Amino acid sequence: MIRRLVALVALLCLAAPLLADEPPALAEEVAAGRLPPLSQRLPRTPRVVDVERPGWTVGRYGGDLHMLMAKDRDIRMMVVYGYTRLVGYDEQLRLRPDILERVDDDANRVFTLHLRRGHKWSDGQPFTAEDFRYFWEDVANNKDLSPFGLPRALLVDRHGPRFEVLDATTVRYSWDSPNPQFLAALAGANPLFIYRPAHYLKQFHARYVGLAKANAIATAAGSRNWAGYHQKLDEQFRFDNPALPTLEPWINTTPLPTTRFVLVRNPYFHRVDREGRQLPYIDRVIINVTDDKLIPARTGAGSVDLQMRYLRFDNYTFLKQAEARNRYHVYLWEKAIGSQVALYPNQNVDDPVWRKLMRDARFRRALSLGIDRHEINEVVYFGLGEESANTVLPRSELFRPQFRKAYASFDLTAANGLLDALGLTQRNDDGLRLLPDGRPMEIIVDTAGESTEETDVLELVRDSWRKLGIALFPRPSQREVFRKRVFSGKAMMSVWSGLSNAIPTPEMSPSELAPTTQEQLEWPMWGQYYELLGNGGEKPTPPDVQKLVQLYDEWRQARTDDERERVWLAMLAIHADQVYTIGTVTRALQPVVVRDDLRNVPKEGVMSWDPGAYFGMYHVDTFWFDRPEVAKVSKP
Amino acid sequence: MLPYIAKRVLMMIPTLFAISIIVFTIIQLPPGNYLESYIAELEAQGESVDRQKVEFLREYYGLDKPLPEQYLRWAGGMLHGDFGYSFEFNMPVTKVVGDRMLLTMIVSFVTILFTWAIAFPIGIYSATHQYSWGDYGLTFLGFLGIAIPNFMLALVMMYVANVFFGTTIGGLMDPEFIGKPWTWDKVKSVLEHSWIPVIVIGASGTAGMIRRLRANLLDELSKQYVVTARAKGLPPRKVLRKYPLRMALNFFISDIGSLLPHIISGAEITAVVLSLPTTGPMLLNALKSQDMYLAGSFLMFLAFLIVVGVLISDLALVALDPRIRLSGGVAR
Numbered sequence: 001m002i003r004r005l006v007a008l009v010a011l012l013c014l015a016a017p018l019l020a021d022e023p024p025a026l027a028e029e030v031a032a033g034r035l036p037p038l039s040q041r042l043p044r045t046p047r048v049v050d051v052e053r054p055g056w057t058v059g060r061y062g063g064d065l066h067m068l069m070a071k072d073r074d075i076r077m078m079v080v081y082g083y084t085r086l087v088g089y090d091e092q093l094r095l096r097p098d099i100l101e102r103v104d105d106d107a108n109r110v111f112t113l114h115l116r117r118g119h120k121w122s123d124g125q126p127f128t129a130e131d132f133r134y135f136w137e138d139v140a141n142n143k144d145l146s147p148f149g150l151p152r153a154l155l156v157d158r159h160g161p162r163f164e165v166l167d168a169t170t171v172r173y174s175w176d177s178p179n180p181q182f183l184a185a186l187a188g189a190n191p192l193f194i195y196r197p198a199h200y201l202k203q204f205h206a207r208y209v210g211l212a213k214a215n216a217i218a219t220a221a222g223s224r225n226w227a228g229y230h231q232k233l234d235e236q237f238r239f240d241n242p243a244l245p246t247l248e249p250w251i252n253t254t255p256l257p258t259t260r261f262v263l264v265r266n267p268y269f270h271r272v273d274r275e276g277r278q279l280p281y282i283d284r285v286i287i288n289v290t291d292d293k294l295i296p297a298r299t300g301a302g303s304v305d306l307q308m309r310y311l312r313f314d315n316y317t318f319l320k321q322a323e324a325r326n327r328y329h330v331y332l333w334e335k336a337i338g339s340q341v342a343l344y345p346n347q348n349v350d351d352p353v354w355r356k357l358m359r360d361a362r363f364r365r366a367l368s369l370g371i372d373r374h375e376i377n378e379v380v381y382f383g384l385g386e387e388s389a390n391t392v393l394p395r396s397e398l399f400r401p402q403f404r405k406a407y408a409s410f411d412l413t414a415a416n417g418l419l420d421a422l423g424l425t426q427r428n429d430d431g432l433r434l435l436p437d438g439r440p441m442e443i444i445v446d447t448a449g450e451s452t453e454e455t456d457v458l459e460l461v462r463d464s465w466r467k468l469g470i471a472l473f474p475r476p477s478q479r480e481v482f483r484k485r486v487f488s489g490k491a492m493m494s495v496w497s498g499l500s501n502a503i504p505t506p507e508m509s510p511s512e513l514a515p516t517t518q519e520q521l522e523w524p525m526w527g528q529y530y531e532l533l534g535n536g537g538e539k540p541t542p543p544d545v546q547k548l549v550q551l552y553d554e555w556r557q558a559r560t561d562d563e564r565e566r567v568w569l570a571m572l573a574i575h576a577d578q579v580y581t582i583g584t585v586t587r588a589l590q591p592v593v594v595r596d597d598l599r600n601v602p603k604e605g606v607m608s609w610d611p612g613a614y615f616g617m618y619h620v621d622t623f624w625f626d627r628p629e630v631a632k633v634s635k636p
Numbered sequence: 637m638l639p640y641i642a643k644r645v646l647m648m649i650p651t652l653f654a655i656s657i658i659v660f661t662i663i664q665l666p667p668g669n670y671l672e673s674y675i676a677e678l679e680a681q682g683e684s685v686d687r688q689k690v691e692f693l694r695e696y697y698g699l700d701k702p703l704p705e706q707y708l709r710w711a712g713g714m715l716h717g718d719f720g721y722s723f724e725f726n727m728p729v730t731k732v733v734g735d736r737m738l739l740t741m742i743v744s745f746v747t748i749l750f751t752w753a754i755a756f757p758i759g760i761y762s763a764t765h766q767y768s769w770g771d772y773g774l775t776f777l778g779f780l781g782i783a784i785p786n787f788m789l790a791l792v793m794m795y796v797a798n799v800f801f802g803t804t805i806g807g808l809m810d811p812e813f814i815g816k817p818w819t820w821d822k823v824k825s826v827l828e829h830s831w832i833p834v835i836v837i838g839a840s841g842t843a844g845m846i847r848r849l850r851a852n853l854l855d856e857l858s859k860q861y862v863v864t865a866r867a868k869g870l871p872p873r874k875v876l877r878k879y880p881l882r883m884a885l886n887f888f889i890s891d892i893g894s895l896l897p898h899i900i901s902g903a904e905i906t907a908v909v910l911s912l913p914t915t916g917p918m919l920l921n922a923l924k925s926q927d928m929y930l931a932g933s934f935l936m937f938l939a940f941l942i943v944v945g946v947l948i949s950d951l952a953l954v955a956l957d958p959r960i961r962l963s964g965g966v967a968r
Contacts, residue, residue, distance in 0.1 A: 480672055
């Protein structure tokens with residue numbers, strides 16, 4: 001008897017930290033026995049979230065978070081904001097295991113993923129290695145479901161990994177050569193999902209219910225075949241199937257189409273705060289769908305608790321004006337792109353005379369020196385941006401001031417000197433320099449024709465380039481046409497935003513800096529050459545570009561962070577020196593509207609899609625409302 | 637009468653065929669297609685796009701097929717009730733339209749009743765009391781109603797409501813009823829919320845109808861048969877009701893033709909501003925994102941209603957006004 005008592009007491013003591021208070025919204029369900037108690041809902045070792053940020057505090061339960069979106073399908077933003085990933089970035093952009101308890105990474109070739117024991121899907125079913133096996137065998141390697149083969153992030157030189165299930169909570173992916181992109185892909189804003197709720201999807205899979213029955217279920221639901229129906233139900237990112245079990249902090253309860261989404265807390269969510277209380281703090285997320293042009297107005301009218309999407313910098317003054325009346329604050333966050341507007345001289349242009357010039361670093365430097373970035377900043381960005389070459393931002397540990405300043409000052413004398421040194425001294429009656437074959441220097445810049453910002457900047461660039469004896473003509477077209485013209489070499493120069501990830505760490509791939517894909521506007525054909533493994537495009541000839549290719553390869557084989565950092569810096573230095581892309585102004589600002597009593601939202605942040613997932617890396621699950629009624633039980 | 641109706645119905649076939657070609661062409665006119673505008677929208681928000689997935693969708697939606705083939709697939713499907721697939725919602729068009737159609741019909745129907753209830757008495761008053769203070773005052777109000785665009789009125793009302801009363805208008809019911817099955821409470825909630833959109837949407841319609849009724853009635857009032865009736869000692873109200881008012885109503889009946897499509901699509905921009913869960917904003921979005929089967933099928937449905945509405949109003953005119961005849965030849 002006494003022994004039994006002791007055992008009971010010991011058990012209670014063990015369980016004590018896990019018996020931390022139930023979220024009030026779920027207490028009733030638990031009391032009624034419809035939901036197991038917290039200790040049985042959490043994994044055996046939950047993820048303890050402790051954010052290292054001044055002012056961050058442990059919160060209280062309750063409340064509804066209101067947001068606005070413009071389209072039904074924007075519901076996917078909750079997968080971005082929820083940011084539940086196998087591994088995810090924290091605020092310092094370090095990769096941390098999230099759903100996983102641990103990752104063993106052997107030289108970027110063999111990844112052993114350890115799941116949390118007792119982790120459950122939002123419907124209470126266990127989340128195990130079976131869910132990974134289902135994705136690998138029955139989705140990724142199924143001809144009907146994946147006609148285009150494995151996802152690209154799983155391929156290294158066209159070879160997929162070997163997949164092994166070691167035990168119920170351990171799986172292993174191994175490649176012959178390193179795949180350093182693998183973890184980053186798992187941590188993406190639109191991540192690589194390598195697991196599926198197998199217990200749910202098996203009901204619709206031909207292998208498990210038989211082809212005839214699977215097709216019958218699909219056609220009864222209005223789809224063409226079982227594969228189409230499986231695809232439609234299996235949208236972990238679109239988030240539009242309320243029946244699909246999830247691991248996110250909030251579960252979508254509203255099917256499309258709707259004008260109002262209600263998301264409720266996931267009772268099986270795997271994260272807790274340092275006091276052992278289950279996250280998220282906020283009980284429900286309510287998303288109203290309205291027209292995108294009305295979102296700034298409705299935000300200003302105080303109908304949201306947290307809003308960033310569809311707010312533009314030019315709404316700032318309007319939002320600020322109603323701040324006090326409607327009880328919110330406007331923060332300004334930084335955007336994480338290398339340059340708001342950047343010019344891309346096409347080194348693969350058709351015209352042989354222009355091609356020779358575009359490949360000459362002196363010519364590109366002259367063009368860069370001929371841009372008055374200060375004027376652009378004042379005129380287009382109210383002087384709030386920063387004049388910079390197209391390089392990484394100061395926030396990144398890879399930032400060096402000399403990269404930012406390289407050929408980014410406004411120096412007409414130096415620019416004219418460079419052009420004269422190229423032998424472009426002949427001019428016509430209009431004062432335009434002449435090309436070696438006697439044509440006047442007229443640069444046609446292709447734009448996708450979508451943003452007035454681009455055309456405004458080009459207007460200013462045109463004025464200053466005129467002083468170099470170079471004429472600029474923008475050629476607005478349409479996205480598809482634009483891309484085709486650049487890829488085929490018809491476009492001489494194009495305009496787009498700069499580096500898409502300008503806050504990299506050495507661990508992140510420097511693929512943007514070397515020719516790796518056709519999408520690169522400065523060297524589409526060289527990029528295509530590497531994308532198709534030499535089966536198309538052109539092999540780059542300039543030694544500096546070959547050096548970049550070699551460096552990129554070194555990065556992929558690198559084993560230490562020091563080595564990776566060295567490669568990154570070398571690549572950035574080559575870019576700064578060679579001016580492959582011409583940046584203008586960076587650090588543009590993004591207004592973020594936050595309700596006065598919403599806590600744990602950082603005042604300053606980076607608005608970055610990948611890495612970061614917008615609010616995702618700031619842990620929306622730890623945001624909480626500091627209002628009296630929140631302490632009370634709020635009805636679900 | 638029957639051969640005439642048969643002829644009209646037969647005529648509808650080539651008309652609708654022509655309309656379907658025009659609708660399809662116009663939707664295809666802007667460069668690009670649904671996937672292009674989808675990618676553009678994602679990239680405008682700074683998101684990345686999985687090109688592999690885009691290729692899969694291009695094939696799955698048949699956007700890689702030539703345009704005539706796409707047209708035939710769509711038009712052929714409509715013949716047996718398949719209105720196609722909405723790319724945006726990833727579900728059949730009929731399911732997307734669903735609940736919105738009902739709400740749109742409620743709002744439009746109440747709006748039309750509101751318009752008639754206000755416009756009739758005022759129009760008659762204005763005509764019979766021409767150039768009186770009452771006429772001037774109501775005419776002034778009427779012109780205001782015509783001159784202020786609906787969406788502007790909606791914006792002003794939203795602003796006033798927010799700044800002075802601290803409430804937000806918009807939506808057609810209390811949020812907790814959205815997406816719930818219909819109950820008596822939900823109906824009450826819809827009625828409570830629908831008066832603002834009804835006033836906003838009805839304002840210009842009311843004003844227009846007042847003007848037309850007044851003008852038509854004035855034409856008739858000065859005619860000799862009215863004078864005769866009065867001279868014979870018929871009470872003024874009875875004169876009005878018996879003769880000129882009935883004459884002046886033809887415009888009202890021919891309006892039915894345009895009224896039908898209005899019931900299901902009315903006031904797109906206003907609905908967008910007030911964020912009403914009606915079909916208007918959906919059509920607008922579908923057109924913007926080139927969700928072509930959703931937009932196309934919806935426009936076809938509107939066209940069909942116009943054609944039917946015109947037929948109905950023509951038949952009603954024949955039935956109601958003996959001066960209008962089906963057979964040709966010179967009257968009198």
